[in-house]
Amino acid sequence: MAGTGQILIPLLTGLADAAGLFFVASGLTVIFGVTRVVNFAHGSLTMLGAYCGWSLISRLPPTPLGFALGALATMAILAVIGAGLEIGLLRRVYRAPELFQLLATFGVVLMAQDIVQWLWGVEDLALRRPPWLRAFVTLGGARFPRFDLVVIALFPLVFLLLWLLFTRTRWGRLVRAATEDREMVAALGVDQRLLFTSVFALGAALAGLGGVLMLPDASANLGMDLTTVTDAFVVVVVGGLGSLPGAALASLLIGLLQAFGIMLVPRATLALVFVVMAVVLVLRPNGLLGRPPGRDGGGGEARALVRPAPAVLRRFGLAVLVLAALAPLFLGPYALAVGTEMLIAMLFAASLHFMMGPGGMASFGHAAWFGIGAYASAFAVHLLAAPMPLGLLLAPLAAGATAALFGAFVVRLSGVYLAMLTLAFAQIVWAIAFQWVDLTGGDNGILGVWPARWAAGPRGFYWLALALAVAGTLGLRVILAAPFGHALRGARDSRRRAEAIGLPVTAIQLAAFALSGAQAGLAGGLYAYAKGSVFPTYISLGHSVDALLMVLLGGVATMSGPIVGALAYTGLYDVLLSATSLWRLVLGAAIIVLVLAAPEGIAGGALKLWQRVRPA
Amino acid sequence: MTAETALLAVEDLATFYGRAQILHGIAFTCGAGEVVVLLGRNGAGKSTTMKSLIGLLRPAQGRITFAGTDITGAEPHRIARLGLGYVPEERRVFAGLSVAENLDIGRQAPRPGLAPWTPARLYTLFPNLAAARDRAAGQMSGGEQQMLAIARTLMGNPRLVLLDEPSEGLSPLIVEHMAAAILALKAEGVGIVLAEQNLHFAERLGDRAVVIEKGSAVWAGSLAALAADDAARQRFLAVGVET
Numbered sequence: 098m099a100g101t102g103q104i105l106i107p108l109l110t111g112l113a114d115a116a117g118l119f120f121v122a123s124g125l126t127v128i129f130g131v132t133r134v135v136n137f138a139h140g141s142l143t144m145l146g147a148y149c150g151w152s153l154i155s156r157l158p159p160t161p162l163g164f165a166l167g168a169l170a171t172m173a174i175l176a177v178i179g180a181g182l183e184i185g186l187l188r189r190v191y192r193a194p195e196l197f198q199l200l201a202t203f204g205v206v207l208m209a210q211d212i213v214q215w216l217w218g219v220e221d222l223a224l225r226r227p228p229w230l231r232a233f234v235t236l237g238g239a240r241f242p243r244f245d246l247v248v249i250a251l252f253p254l255v256f257l258l259l260w261l262l263f264t265r266t267r268w269g270r271l272v273r274a275a276t277e278d279r280e281m282v283a284a285l286g287v288d289q290r291l292l293f294t295s296v297f298a299l300g301a302a303l304a305g306l307g308g309v310l311m312l313p314d315a316s317a318n319l320g321m322d323l324t325t326v327t328d329a330f331v332v333v334v335v336g337g338l339g340s341l342p343g344a345a346l347a348s349l350l351i352g353l354l355q356a357f358g359i360m361l362v363p364r365a366t367l368a369l370v371f372v373v374m375a376v377v378l379v380l381r382p383n384g385l386l387g388r389p390p391g392r393d394g395g396g397g398e399a400r401a402l403v404r405p406a407p408a409v410l411r412r413f414g415l416a417v418l419v420l421a422a423l424a425p426l427f428l429g430p431y432a433l434a435v436g437t438e439m440l441i442a443m444l445f446a447a448s449l450h451f452m453m454g455p456g457g458m459a460s461f462g463h464a465a466w467f468g469i470g471a472y473a474s475a476f477a478v479h480l481l482a483a484p485m486p487l488g489l490l491l492a493p494l495a496a497g498a499t500a501a502l503f504g505a506f507v508v509r510l511s512g513v514y515l516a517m518l519t520l521a522f523a524q525i526v527w528a529i530a531f532q533w534v535d536l537t538g539g540d541n542g543i544l545g546v547w548p549a550r551w552a553a554g555p556r557g558f559y560w561l562a563l564a565l566a567v568a569g570t571l572g573l574r575v576i577l578a579a580p581f582g583h584a585l586r587g588a589r590d591s592r593r594r595a596e597a598i599g600l601p602v603t604a605i606q607l608a609a610f611a612l613s614g615a616q617a618g619l620a621g622g623l624y625a626y627a628k629g630s631v632f633p634t635y636i637s638l639g640h641s642v643d644a645l646l647m648v649l650l651g652g653v654a655t656m657s658g659p660i661v662g663a664l665a666y667t668g669l670y671d672v673l674l675s676a677t678s679l680w681r682l683v684l685g686a687a688i689i690v691l692v693l694a695a696p697e698g699i700a701g702g703a704l705k706l707w708q709r710v711r712p713a
Numbered sequence: 714m715t716a717e718t719a720l721l722a723v724e725d726l727a728t729f730y731g732r733a734q735i736l737h738g739i740a741f742t743c744g745a746g747e748v749v750v751l752l753g754r755n756g757a758g759k760s761t762t763m764k765s766l767i768g769l770l771r772p773a774q775g776r777i778t779f780a781g782t783d784i785t786g787a788e789p790h791r792i793a794r795l796g797l798g799y800v801p802e803e804r805r806v807f808a809g810l811s812v813a814e815n816l817d818i819g820r821q822a823p824r825p826g827l828a829p830w831t832p833a834r835l836y837t838l839f840p841n842l843a844a845a846r847d848r849a850a851g852q853m854s855g856g857e858q859q860m861l862a863i864a865r866t867l868m869g870n871p872r873l874v875l876l877d878e879p880s881e882g883l884s885p886l887i888v889e890h891m892a893a894a895i896l897a898l899k900a901e902g903v904g905i906v907l908a909e910q911n912l913h914f915a916e917r918l919g920d921r922a923v924v925i926e927k928g929s930a931v932w933a934g935s936l937a938a939l940a941a942d943d944a945a946r947q948r949f950l951a952v953g954v955e956t
């Protein structure tokens with residue numbers, strides 16, 4: 098009997114997990130299908146669902162009916178919030194480039210974190226569990242929570258309801274048609290705004306359901322937004338963006354894989370999911386049940402070329418550089434430490450910009466290369482007892498080599514799928530750093546990565562960082578102005594045309610990917626020595642997003658963008674952090690305002706302004 | 714027919730793709746029950762004209778009046794709801810939806826003065842669709858997809874239909890069928906603007922022609938006049954040569 102339990106319990110656990118994944122991912126995939134917006138804030142909606150659900154259900158009678166009412170009310174509230182989000186924000190950015198939409202939704206993520214914390218506090222909120230919620234059933238000699246059986250039953254039920262909605266109602270048919278070709282739907286007389294708002298409301302309600310159903314087993318907590326959205330992204334990408342059956346299938350696959358994986362390879366569960374995602378994307382670039390991307394209407398506008406900086410800007414840049422080089426003479430150690438971080442951030446952002454702007458390959462996982470560089474330096478110190486120059490050499494080498502290896506898979510994809518595969522890889526690297534405790538120290542990291550004596554003081558290290566970061570950033574710029582840079586942009590703008598004139602497009606993109614990874618690795622190596630330690634958080638999604646924010650804040654289309662963006666972001670971050678406890682709210686709002694006001698980023702906006710005021 | 718009384722009146726239309734100006738002052742009119750053919754070589758600007766009319770592209774200059782309303786720069790769904798139908802060159806049927814579902818997407822309320830289109834009536838007009846009503850549109854042949862694209866637009870009970878090269882790439886038999894359907898629409902009093910490269914097809918159906926070259930209307934008149942005008946035919950004959 099124990100034998101059946103050994104199979105049955107993980108099976109049921111996997112199904113319950115799959116159900117939870119499906120509720121959240123179905124909303125995300127439906128929203129993406131129609132609006133083409135990758136909604137980073139979907140996890141925040143789930144989190145809001147959990148918190149709203151907690152508040153409601155705690156006040157309702159502790160009966161199954163009370164719970165059900167609370168869940169339904171939460172879904173209604175979330176639907177309203179979703180509709181508000183669509184009307185207030187996303188509607189204004191549908192015509193903006195994909196990445197700006199992403200940036201806007203990430204602004205929402207930041208704001209939601211502070212709003213939730215402000216409303217509900219920092220403590221995890223667990224539901225008081227009445228007996229019916231605590232009950233177990235005994236199956237094959239093992240116990241299984243009865244509530245999870247309810248969750249499992251809801252999976253096919255919700256799927257069926259959604260399926261009926263999408264096939265049996267005109268609204269659902271309109272959604273499916275708009276998922277294929279929204280322009281054509283409009284040309285047939287359908288008001289897309291209503292459709293988009295309602296789809297967002299539905300997606301948000303599903304996210305809310307997912308959040309409420311997490312309550313009995315876990316608790317409402319402030320970290321669930323990013324963990325949930327990462328899981329949901331994986332499901333949606335594995336299933337195929339915009340495909341509801343795909344999301345169901347992928348939820349099952351991943352839920353079961355996790356449940357059985359934890360028995361077979363307990364220490365690699367985190368990586369396992371992302372390995373599956375990487376394998377699926379390599380074999381089926383559009384996911385299990387996805388279609389090749391349809392029309393996206395627009396987006397094909399000509400992008401600015403890289404021109405030599407105007408003389409004024411050059412002189413200004415030179416002046417700033419001289420000032421930066423002299424800074425240690427009049428700045429204190431704290432300011433120099435901040436300056437060092439800014440320089441490293443600049444190199445990190447410039448490396449991402451290199452592949453994202455001219456390369457056209459946006460990455461959600463750029464922190465992977467930064468982290469590999471940092472760990473390479475740390476290993477150099479601890480395993481090889483290598484001097485700092487060698488450690489700093491190994492950082493870009495290790496990151497660049499890994500990027501070259503992995504890039505072979507990445508450059509076959511494009512757009513959101515490419516971004517997701519980079520995210521998957523970063524999560525794998527993160528999982529290794531986190532779970533391979535013997536080698537990496539896990540969560541405790543590796544300490545004692547100190548710089549050589551000649552660079553040990555804040556001044557010395559600042560100058561070292563300045564030299565390497567400026568050389569790295571300018572080096573990337575020089576490469577972009579060279580024939581290689583032209584070929585790279587040619588490949589981005591029209592792959593077919595570039596191939597037709599004989600450019601080895603894949604090799605060019607791979608080289609750019611590896612180069613970008615190497616520079617991020619150098620930034621990581623510098624950071625390791627600057628901090629004296631290395632942690633898995635260097636590879637976290639949050640850190641990748643930092644890089645994205647810096648590049649997008651500065652502007653993708655301008656060369657000075659990443660520099661301005663990195664300085665503005667680190668500066669803003671430091672100022673906000675010390676000025677207000679609600680820094681995420683302010684930063685998120687600032688990002689949203691910026692996206693709405695200057696979709697070209699700070700440097701892009703400045704460039705436009707400059708072109709307008711400059712005498713013709 | 715004057716610009717005031719015509720169902721559709723286009724004046725001085727200019728449209729850009731980014732910085733490239735594609736249309737340079739297109740002007741024409743089309744009345745109810747009239748077939749106006751936009752003739753022109755590949756790349757002349759016929760499709761761009763149609764996209765500007767339905768609102769998928771925003772004209773930089775000019776005025777479009779439809780059924781007494783100024784629709785210049787209006788949103789596509791508003792224009793479509795006034796009764797302007799659009800059948801794109803690439804057909805753009807919803808591949809994952811069945812034939813019947815595709816028709817349903819195009820559905821609009823009946824329009825006063827027009828016999829409302831129903832799936833049943835459309836299946837009589839295009840019998841091929843009746844047999845395929847539950848099949849996914851993506852699995853149909855090019856000709857069937859073209860019929861579906863037209864039928865889907867008719868479900869909106871349009872007063873006027875923009876037909877972008879409906880004969881392109883179809884077998885002679887299907888082209889015949891298409892011509893018959895267009896004449897049936899005309900007989901119902903629906904106005905039709907037909908973009909064509911195929912002069913023979915155009916001559917069979919059209920009342921008037923507007924020849925477009927490099928985004929400008931270079932010749933306008935009845936198709937009978939075009940048939941009689943050797944110089945013009947000489948100049949535009951290439952448009953009639955099948956490729």
Ligand SMILES: Nc1ncnc2c1ncn2[C@@H]1O[C@H](COP(=O)(O)OP(=O)(O)O)[C@@H](O)[C@H]1O
Pocket residue numbers: 730733735753754755756757758759760761762
């Ligand atoms: N999406 C687009 N972006 C830029 N130029 C375009 C686009 N579509 C068409 N064009 C250009 O506009 C001109 C007119 O095209 P089109 O209206 O499609 O011609 P036609 O329908 O008469 O063959 C052509 O020169 C074509 O290259």
Ligand SMILES: [Mg+2]
Pocket residue numbers: 756759760761802877878
């Ligand atoms: Mg055309």
